[in-house]
Amino acid sequence: MENSNPIAVFTIKRLSIYLRSLLQLKNEGKHYVSSIEIAELNGFTSAQVRKDLSVFGNFGVKGKGYNIDNLITGLNRILGLNKKISVSLFGLGRLGEALLENKGFQRQGFEFVAIFDIDRTKIGRKFNNIVVHHPDELPQIASKLKIDIAIVTVPNENAKKTLQSIVEARIRGIFNFTDARIQLPEGFYMQNVNLAGELETISYFISQKNK
């Protein structure tokens, strides 16, 4: 993952990990949890957990720990998950299809509202009940639907043009699986994922141990 503000990003990622643990504990019928329990579930220190959660106000109750429902509500609000988040997919290949069906996205309230692909055999058809459009239609569709986040899995050759059209359509959140990089206007945020790069990182660390 690459980003321009790594410290804040890591805090937010930990909050998202805490949220997942809390939802699991709630499902198990629990009502309160300590920072130590949250820490142990995720391999962090309890001091780290308390520090992360204190930044956003005091959610804890002395001696009892955190009220799980309150903490879930607080974290959802902080992460902007207390409302529906509309997502569009650019590139309906195998990875795109896998992301459309990702259960974790559905669980967290992300809702796919549009799919874009240049393949004429796919345009006009539905996938998971969502119509596939040609990217030329993006300006009209973006002004009709309020799209919060674009997930981009198009081939690298088309990626830069796609990213630019997404910015022009004022979709401010971008989850980019391509190698293309662009400058973003103020108020936009792009998260890049480089899957081959992640495998290279693993390759590096396991080859170190062979030396």
Next chain:
Amino acid sequence: MENSNPIAVFTIKRLSIYLRSLLQLKNEGKHYVSSIEIAELNGFTSAQVRKDLSVFGNFGVKGKGYNIDNLITGLNRILGLNKKISVSLFGLGRLGEALLENKGFQRQGFEFVAIFDIDRTKIGRKFNNIVVHHPDELPQIASKLKIDIAIVTVPNENAKKTLQSIVEARIRGIFNFTDARIQLPEGFYMQNVNLAGELETISYFISQKNK
């Protein structure tokens, strides 16, 4: 992305990004590149690029910049990519299929050698010319094929058991797309990807700008 050694991990991820740029420049017929060019292609500072590359010895030629072929060879060696890396997939769902066909993996010399899935209708069949096995066969197969990295896309319910069996089979690199976490023995390395968490991070940053 979560990991236990973020500083080193970020250096390695930048090296992998430089490598991708260098392969692109080589394809364009270039022979030398400056730290400034590498920096501008990727949105880093040239000081950062020089620092990252100097850690691994002096690849630069004064006035000409870096010889691209030498740098590619050096980076491939550092990242452990100067030999074939054998990869196995655990969980042949849509995400697994997408990863099996990932062109970036193929380009970098990663080679899938085995697939594991508990679905009896898939076992014994081939996907991309690779036979699907039941996970019970892992110990025998792992001792026959030398598997370097396991990519894990099984459902969360089966994930912990799968991760434990991978460690028992002495596969030391793990690329984990599930919510499960386990303690690893010394010499093992696991990279976790939480796709819903990445979307939550984007959601957080774009909702900040609305406040």
